[in-house]
Amino acid sequence: MTLARRMHILGNQTVGPAYHSVQQTGISMLDIKFIRENPDLVKTAVANKNEKADIDHILTLDQRRREIIGEVESLKAARNRATGEIAHKKKAGERADDAIAQMKEVSLKIGQLDEQLREVEADLHTAMSWVPNIPHQSVPVGKDESANQVVREWGTIPKPNFKVLPHWEIGARLGILDIEAATRVSGAGFYILKGLGSRLERALVNFMLDMHTTDGYTEVSVPHLVTEDTMYGTGQLPKLDDDMYRERNDGPYLIPTAEVPITNMFKGQILDHADLPIYLVGHTPCYRREAGSAGKDTRGMIRVHQFSKVEMVKIVRPETGYDELESLVAQAEKVLQGLELPYRVSALATGDLSFAAAKCYDLELWAAGVERYLEISSVSIFEDFQARRMNCRYRDEDRTVKFPYTLNGSGLALARLIPAILENYQNEDGTVTIPERLVPYMGGIGKIG
C-alpha cells in the first residue's frame, strides 16, 4: 500500500500542535501568496488528491492577518518615533511624561493587536499545514490507484510449471524465516530472519549500498528517533500522526522511513549552490503502526510494523528536479535489474499521490508465490514543499536565496524484496537460488536449501 492510501484510511484528522520551531509567518507548505493568487488551482489540487483542506477559510484568515498587520505596524512605527524622541529628551535632561503616558496607551493597543495577530496566524498556520502539495501537470488525474498508469515494464514474468510456495511457507521450510517466533516476541506484524535468511538481508543491504555509493550517493547512518518538527518538515505531520510510533506522549517519534531524518539534516539551513545536488543513501529500520490496515496482508512479511529499507534522498536545484526524478527511478530500477527481477513502473494518479508529493513513481515487482505485484519502491519529488516546511534554502550564484527541490526513493524495501526473491527464485525441489550478483555478498553461497 502506498503512503497515500495509508493516509486516506486514517480519515479523521485532529489538529496537531503548532510546530513552533519551524513555523515562520507566511511559510508553510505552499506559499500563501501562491494560494492567494491561484485559489482555484489549489482547490482543484486538493480535490484531486482527495484531501479536504479549506482554502476559503485560509483566504479569509490571510485577509484578516494582513489587515491586523497594517494596523499594528503603523502603531509600532509611531511608537518607535516617540521612543526616539523620549530618548532625546532624557539625554538633554528634559522630562517626557506626556509622551510616556501617551505611549503607554499605544503599547496597550499594540499588545491587544499582537495577541489577535498571534491567534490568526496560529489558525492560518494550522489550516495551511493541511494543504497538500499540488500534483505536477504530468500526473494522471484520478481518484485512486485504478487511475495509475504503467509507464514501462522490465523483464518477463516467469511461468513456473510447479506450484510456487508463498514466501512464508518456503521460508519456514528452509528455516530462514520465523514469523511465529516474531509474533511470540513482538505480537502480530513482525518477522524474524534466521541463518541464511538473515544473511540474505545483509547481503541485499550491502549490495544496494555498494551500488548506490558507487553511483555517487553518500552513505549516511542516521537516528531512528526524531523530533516532532522533523516529522513536520517532510510532511508526515500533521497528517500521519496516527500511523507513527512515538515515545510517550510528547517524546520523539520512530521514523516511518529514512527519508525523514536524512532530508531533515538540512532543516533550517542555507546551503551553498555549489553543494547541490546532494545525493544521500541510508539504511534504517522503518516503523509503521499500519493503523487502518488491520486484516490486510496478514501473512508473511509483506505488511509489518518494522522493516528494513535502503532509502535514497536528493536535494537539488529546482530546474533539474524532474530530470533528477527520472534518474532516481532509474537508480532504483538498477537494483531490480541487477537482481534480474521483473517489475513495472507506474505513475501514480493524483488520488493515490501522497500528501507531500508532486509526482511519484511506484516500482512494483511480480511475486510468483502470492501471485501479485508488490510495491517495492516509491520514488517521489516534492518540489519545494518539504524545503518550505523545513525552511531549507540555498544561496544561488546571483546571491538570492531559494528553496531547493527534494526527492526520495526506496532503493529498496527489504521486506518486499526478500519475499520476491524467495518466490521468484524458488526451484521445484524447494530450494531457492541466490541471484548471481548477490552470490559474492553471500560468501559464495549460490543456493539456499
Added chain:
RNA sequence: GGAGAGGUGGCUGAGUGGUCGAAAGCGGCGGUCUCGAAAACCGUUGUACGUGUGAGCGUACCCUGGGUUCGAAUCCCAGCCUCUCCGCCA
C-alpha cells in the same frame, strides 16, 4: 544524574536598558592596479513579512517562548541546545 559556563549576522567576535540590524576582523561580491594572478587600496555585503506599478517606505528578527518597561541583544521566568568538570554506563 550533580556542578558550572555559554548560545549575537556566512564565520570569529564586541556590545549589559534608549537614534543598535547591531563595532571590528575574516570571508563573499564589485572596482582600481596588473599581460594575468597575488598583494594593497576603495566601495559593497542578512532574512522575512506588510505596502507601493516602481525607486522606496514600514515592521519584525541578536537560540526559542513568555514577562517587566514609554523603550529590551541588554533585566526577569521557562524551555531547548552547546561546552567544561564530577558521577554512571554500552
